[in-house]
Amino acid sequence: MGSGQVTSSVPSGTSEFQGKHVTVAGLGVSGLPAAKALHARGAIVTAVNDGDDARAREQAAELEALGITVRLGDGATLPEGTELIVTAPGWQPDKPLFRAAGQAGVPVWGDVELAWRLRGPDAAPWLAVTGTNGKTTTVQMLASILKAAGLRTAAVGNIGVSVLDAVLGDEQYDVLAVELSSYQLHWAPSLRAYSGAVLNLAPDHLDWHGSMDAYAADKGRIYEGNKVACVYNVADPRTEDLVREADVEEGCRAVGFTLQAPAVSQLGVVDGILVDRAFVENRQKNAQELAEISDVDPPAPHNIANALAAAALARSFGVPAQAVRDGLRAFKPDAHRIAHVADLDGVAYVDDSKATNTHAAEASLAAYEPIVWIAGGLAKGAEFDELVANSAKRLRGVVLIGADRALIREALARHAPEVPVVDLDRTDTGAMLQAVTEAKRLARPGDTVLLAPACASMDMFTNYNQRGDAFAAAVRELGA
Template structure:
């Protein structure tokens, strides 16, 4: 870090909101640059106190048990992504004329003069998979890269770590984009838009606007989903650098300036010399794992960003072949008595669940959890014809049950009124009873997990464990 950076932050009084991973990362980096950092957090448990003690040793002040009062003299607030814009701390900052930014904004400001460009990815669903696919493709092209942002190593740590990257694959949530006004990516993609986190953003319009920030200042390509007009609308509204192009991806035959699918091949008609007459083969659909429709769309978006950076076609194929999907994302656990059991615990909203349900037929669907303000009528209506049955768990399962009663009244539904640790095993047993050979039992909850589990990973592991127990029992 150069002396100019240090002098810019030296002595500045900065308040960091939240003692989570990104907050601690930002606090440490800013303290090393000479800022006077205070971290505030409403918690005061043992884990909070232990983390506070570690930071105190590094010269960072920590205030526990009060996340609402702005420390005196604060000149900048750095927030963790999950804090709502309506938080009292931010109201106090606004009243004092103090800016609030996120860890992504801090990372952007801390980049050195030779910093690698960012290829950025957002969307309601598929962000992590697409970002990791992109990193795999970039690596296959011989580039030094990392998948960062909403995944993996905290973004501030990567930017300040001194590793000489050529380019970064950056996953950005709507929360992070809301607090990152200066971000200007080389190229960016919005994969899709569906209602999510509306309790945080306040409206679908505000949520979409935050997603659209990812296109601001793009220099080479704004990648959008041709099947989702809202993403194209965000491109039209974006203020980009002159010469930046709109590049679509589609599961159909691509037009000029699009990537798409032709006879089992992923093809590029955007980054070729004669795009009105030519197409470049990139990979086979079978190179994408799993080859479910929404995952092919993820691969096309990743390919578009890589091609925008000048990656050759062969690297797209090699990178997709080398890519391994995340656990709990359309994860085939086992076949038991001719029935496939698939873990998509990461489908934490209706849009993700719809993509998962569209990949199988017929299905015994395990769903339910925390709805986060979502409604399930559209999902139930679209999936009714694929359902053999449904097993419902979790706090808001009644919302799913009522939607199924309206739109799939002939589908048998088991309503499990329990939230104990054995509930998932009971759900798998009920699903096995409903399923027939050739069916898929699919955990695609369409809800968050925190009513019963620590996170979607723990929920998926409970499902996989129950399936393995069933397989042993049926042996």
């Protein structure tokens, strides 16, 4: 972990953007507020968008009413005179627009970078979280802990509430809990968090980043310039490697979290108690009890890890131990995240439709035994051998659905040939009722029927929420 003094960007107001030609790439959740904020500060804004559908035209009309130029169906060409691009986070770095910007020496920011630069002089510090899985839950836990400490805060960023809206809104905050995706971090070169955490790293979005190394490097940007703590996952050495590579403020510390007994400068678990050996006096000898495992909902291993990461960030901000406990007790997870649906004939039915990649599914499978696993969907280029090999001993049976189910079936044949598999050759939404029916047939009392698809949902459903709702509806129908 390098120690070079890092200074934050000077909070910017009207003067920096007055008369500046700025292109906003992409409308939607981030583009619309970015275009409005820049226009309000005197910038000459052109918004470009690849799509030209009804929603885009509606948003274009809203911007044009303010005097902002909008080009729909043409996101590839760099508008003449552009001095800065502010892009939606999902736009890939290899797009022609950005290649042209690079050749012209035009900088590219994301909405997070813009928000960071528009902070006022008394802006709330950011406690930032990234990782392949668990970001949203950890940020929500963190916000709950901060609120329990009496702090004015909000969970913002990739979680759905725009950081830009939080920074520019009227509400005053003491601290922000910020979820950041690898996309957002890629386009945020000057972001400097108070403390940051990388929860885990597994292959994801490699089509966007180009390689695992590039993906990890973008995740690691969250540590750059950290002031107090770089929080890493002891069980995932790659996260600690990113800490070592980061250039941070003098005195910033590496703080690990582990499901085992913690070493010095770590948070961990001892006899069912979450404990802190990082933010205590004389941490060589002392540990502070924070909460019990039973205070975490649900108490699955990967969710305990989320709670420890949230606690580490909160403790780095000076939050007392009791607030950690109270905040964790008050936290309730979002739907479709290892949500217990019902018990039927001694079998538990659990919805983890949010497990849309192999890393998330493996964490979900590790929480139960024995399992009848419902899996499948759009693989997004994923491979399933490691997931199946690591989870095989927990499986009572498997029911496969979705377009890319054959990839999971082949991995099961290689690594769990004795496990019975039902392969449903259908991708209509009604397949879920049949899948749950088949899972019920395979399950025995004491088992868990677990929807943890390890795949995206768009082959059969609008999103993972609809897939989870279909699972819950099927369970209720069987229990009626």
